[in-house]
Amino acid sequence: MLNIKINSDSLTERFIKYAKIDTQSDPFSTSIPSTEKQKNLGKLLADELLALGLSDAHLDEWGYVYATLPSNSDKKVPVVCFCSHMDTSPDSSGENVKPIVHKNYQGEDLILPDDQTVILKMADHKDLKNQIGNDIITASGTTLLGADNKAGVAEIMEAVTYLAQNPDIKHGDIKILFTPDEEIGRGVDKADLEKLGADLAYTIDGETLGSIEDETFSADGAVLTINGISAHPGFAKGKMESAIKIAGDILAALPKDYLSPESTQQKEGFVHPVGMSGSVEQAEIRFIIRDFDDELLKAHATLIEETTKNVLKNYPHSSYQLDIKAQYRNMKRILDQYPYIIENGVEAIKRAGVEPKKQSIRGGTDGSRLSYMGLPCPNIFAGEHAFHSKQEWVSVQDMIKATETIIHIANIYEEKA
Secondary structure, three states, X not given: OOOOOOOHHXXXXXXXXXXXXXXXXOOOOOOOXXXXXXXXXXXXXXXXXXXXXXXXXXXOOOOOEEEEEOOOOOXXXXXXXXXXXXXXXXXXXXXXXXXXXXXXXXXXXXEOOOOOOOEEOOOOXXXXXXXXXXXXXXXXXXXXXXXXXXXXXXXXXXXXXXXXXXXXXXXXXXXXXXEOOHHHOOOOOOOOHHHHOOOEEEEEXXXXXXXXXXXXXXXXXXXXXXXXEOOOHHHOOOOOEOHHHHHXXXXXXXXOOOOOHHHOOOOOOEEEEEEEEEOOOEEEEEEEEEEOOHHHHXXXXXXXXXXXXXXXXXXXXXXXXXXXXEEEOOOHHHHOOOHHHHHHHHHHHHHOXXXXXXXXXXXXXXXXXXXXXXXXXXXXXXXXEOOOOOOOEEEHHHHHHHHHHHHHHHHHHHHHO
């Protein structure tokens, strides 16, 4: 068994350095990456990897970072890739992030200084009960932290650094892939898997300590366009059919006690309006549609359409258009064909001294699409919690265990080759 000793100060400093760099992605941008500032972190990571001796490390024109830690084994070992995304969610500001380390957490409320209405309470964050004595990192109250997924980025970088500095730990070729725009569903749009040259991968983007996830939502995006009838408001009686009001009626008619994020859990899917814009003449509602069952995605889209048709019975001169776009699919179908990938991940978590938790994600990762692109890729815990919010937090000790898990995964594939 490997005796791995991760330097907690080094890992903490690395994470904080990355967290301070604004890498928020933009769902309304058509550029790749969606925001140029994501490349600021990408260039830093590529430079750090080059300094470690990974001579092929580079940031490409699309904002992806590629690198290889060469094999130190005489065996023919499967090529393993570790992947995390560099962008942070558009749901909360990622500008001017001020990470705070709360040392030796003892269960107290964590009041964030820049907005003292933002308070982390154990009653609201159940996993805090497992963090007594640990060091908790939060932001300062006005931004997200960015542990989703800079915790994963930092853990991969720390693991690669450790392996480069400890050549007695045997491993095959290790590929590193850092992606942009995962938070807006475009994380692997321009990923070059031929250049990457990996046989399998693990995203490091999960939540709870010990979790390994082989199943995600399947996901579609939907845009509903309402074409109303405009008229001068002073002379609109019997003529105007406001697209804004029609959109409001449609939203009000959708289910609230089921098929809605705030009323679903576990394997239950949902239809979620995430944005609306428009005028009297035309309005647009943007939805995300989620379920673990692909067939139910179709049923959920039908619900949107049938609800729209029923509402429009009251607006006989208006019309609609519903456009559905596939985003990603449940990776379990692919991963079930490669059980050893999960088995080796579980074994690595055990070797890190952690109880493995095999579970599903009520969300998606780059691994969903990578799996369907020919690179089977489950998700390993990074330790991030309350992501996409100002209450986001991560435990340094959980990050250490994730780093150890990465190192064990690399070693297990060499050991079993």
